[in-house]
Amino acid sequence: xxxxxxxxxxxxxxxxxxxxxxxxxxxxxxxxxxxxxxxIPQASGSARVKLGVTDxxxxxxxxxxxxxxxxxxxxxxxIYVDCSPTxxxxxxxxxxxxxxxxxxxxxxxxxxxxxxxxxxxxxxxSLCIVGGKVCWDLYIDGLVVSSDGNVLDALGAAIKxxxxxxxxxxxxxxxxxxSDEQPEVDVSDEEFLxxxxxxxxxxxIADATTxxxxxxxxxxxxxxxxxxxxxxxxxxxGAVLDSSMILDMIxxxxxxxxxxxxxxxxxxxxxxxxxxxxxxx
Amino acid sequence: xxxxxxGGRGANQLRPMDCSRNxxxxxxxxxxxxxxxxxxxxxxxxPKSGTKKNENxxxxxxxxxxxxxxxxxxxxxxxxxMILKRTxxxxxxxTIHPNTTTSIxxxxxxxxxxxxxxxxxxxxxALVDAGFPLKSLAVAIxxxxxxxxxxxxxxxxxxxxxxxxxVCLVFPSSVNSVLPEGSTDASAKSTEQxxxxxxxxxxxxxxxxxxxxxxxxxxxxxxxxxxxxxxQSQFASNLSKAS
Numbered sequence: 260x261x262x263x264x265x266x267x268x269x270x271x272x273x274x275x276x277x278x279x280x281x282x283x284x285x286x287x288x289x290x291x292x293x294x295x296x297x298x299i300p301q302a303s304g305s306a307r308v309k310l311g312v313t314d315x316x317x318x319x320x321x322x323x324x325x326x327x328x329x330x331x332x333x334x335x336x337x338i339y340v341d342c343s344p345t346x347x348x349x350x351x352x353x354x355x356x357x358x359x360x361x362x363x364x365x366x367x368x369x370x371x372x373x374x375x376x377x378x379x380x381x382x383x384x385s386l387c388i389v390g391g392k393v394c395w396d397l398y399i400d401g402l403v404v405s406s407d408g409n410v411l412d413a414l415g416a417a418i419k420x421x422x423x424x425x426x427x428x429x430x431x432x433x434x435x436x437x438s439d440e441q442p443e444v445d446v447s448d449e450e451f452l453x454x455x456x457x458x459x460x461x462x463x464i465a466d467a468t469t470x471x472x473x474x475x476x477x478x479x480x481x482x483x484x485x486x487x488x489x490x491x492x493x494x495x496x497g498a499v500l501d502s503s504m505i506l507d508m509i510x511x512x513x514x515x516x517x518x519x520x521x522x523x524x525x526x527x528x529x530x531x532x533x534x535x536x537x538x539x540x
Numbered sequence: 541x542x543x544x545x546x547g548g549r550g551a552n553q554l555r556p557m558d559c560s561r562n563x564x565x566x567x568x569x570x571x572x573x574x575x576x577x578x579x580x581x582x583x584x585x586x587p588k589s590g591t592k593k594n595e596n597x598x599x600x601x602x603x604x605x606x607x608x609x610x611x612x613x614x615x616x617x618x619x620x621x622m623i624l625k626r627t628x629x630x631x632x633x634x635t636i637h638p639n640t641t642t643s644i645x646x647x648x649x650x651x652x653x654x655x656x657x658x659x660x661x662x663x664x665x666a667l668v669d670a671g672f673p674l675k676s677l678a679v680a681i682x683x684x685x686x687x688x689x690x691x692x693x694x695x696x697x698x699x700x701x702x703x704x705x706x707v708c709l710v711f712p713s714s715v716n717s718v719l720p721e722g723s724t725d726a727s728a729k730s731t732e733q734x735x736x737x738x739x740x741x742x743x744x745x746x747x748x749x750x751x752x753x754x755x756x757x758x759x760x761x762x763x764x765x766x767x768x769x770x771x772q773s774q775f776a777s778n779l780s781k782a783s
Contacts, residue, residue, distance in 0.1 A: 479738075487745070489744050490743050492738055492739070492740040493738070494735065499734035500734050501733060502753050
């Protein structure tokens with residue numbers, strides 16, 4: 260991404276203050292979302308989400324493992340994000356490590372809740388098979404194929420779609436038999452939103468492209484669940500923000516997230532329906 | 541409505557805080573800060589010439605190395621490094637020494653909860669000790685939300701593990717300006733009331749979040765005065781040593 264000239268910067272900032280962004284969207288409108296599920300047959304669940312040009316793939320693999328001794332009746336989930344050099348040439352080798360650590364930790368905080376496991380997006384006790392001995396280990400991997408801003412939201416949506424596509428065999432402990440029913444992983448619905456503020460005029464936008472992200476003075480990532488509670492709020496440095504602005508952002512986030520959840524659910528349902536049709540043929 | 545805490549602390553009561561500068565002789569700047577049992581030592585080396593590959597050469601670059609007390613450096617350490625770096629980029633005046641790198645090494649001596657605020661205070665004190673240009677100091681605080689909805693400040697490690705949710709907030713410290721009253725414009729005043737960094741973990745309602753912010757800010761004002769006093773008293777003793 261080459262630097263922006265002064266004229267381009269002013270164009271972006273001026274547009275945002277007039278509620279008209281460079282691609283014609285309003286400040287709080289998301290780019291069109293495209294969801295495809297079941298793209299990786301070897302994984303337990305997978306999904307690909309395209310948010311405009313941003314393209315991410317998430318896959319879920321389930322393996323049997325031992326639970327953590329301090330939480331014997333809970334399964335384990337580990338989230339890892341990899342930034343592919345196809346997204347940015349700077350991601351080659353160790354270059355993308357910082358960005359991927361940031362994404363992994365943000366997603367982990369939002370999906371796995373507090374230290375005691377309270378308020379997690381994924382119900383870890385549903386992953387337990389035999390308390391203290393055997394549990395499911397979920398390995399959630401994300402791959403950033405193309406990045407044009409707002410990778411966190413795309414990853415959140417992809418993980419949600421992948422988890423709703425995940426089928427884990429039901430395990431029965433008696434007599435070493437395992438039946439082949441396919442229950443789905445219990446996921447409580449929540450949405451991720453990333454809100455960025457631009458430097459001029461104290462306006463904030465949702466779903467920024469890379470050019471807009473380079474102009475922002477600070478970014479707040481908010482994760483809100485269906486009950487309207489905050490699952491994660493991350494503001495890492497950047498310009499100083501007043502708490503009234505954060506309150507504004509949270510209320511707008513709730514409003515926009517409802518629309519986003521609806522769109523995402525309908526897209527996931529459409530993708531799954533496509534899959535079922537293909538399987539029947 | 542009183543919350544029972546170990547050691548009989550009130551919900552809004554912070555642990556005793558201590559901060560001392562110039563603890564290491566070979567570093568350009570160093571400081572150690574402790575909040576109760578949690579202790580962090582920070583050392584500053586720099587500015588050195590040249591910036592790293594992807595950094596903007598028109599500004600100074602800050603590099604943080606976080607060393608845990610035990611164990612190898614892994615993901616949590618990298619995350620702390622990134623949070624500290626972004627927070628410090630906000631309070632440092634980066635345009636005064638362009639194309640330079642300043643390295644800050646943060647060593648955790650003991651972790652008993654509230655680690656990130658302790659590290660931020662130690663780092664700020666170390667930067668002051670090194671003479672690095674800063675816009676303002678930063679003060680940080682951790683708030684926890686208990687099972688029954690109370691908010692407690694500055695949790696210890698045991699308390700942190702039982703919490704429903706956890707918020708870490710960093711505010712800019714109040715500015716002791718040499719300019720006369722009335723010449724500071726309104727925007728400067730409003731930024732003093734803002735939040736530099738905020739990290740949450742666990743689920744909480746929006747009201748809980750804002751109550752934590754208010755309680756945190758109320759507790760932080762005496763804290764920033766304490767920090768400033770500790771640093772000032774050491775400056776006076778330095779001068780007396782030099783003369």
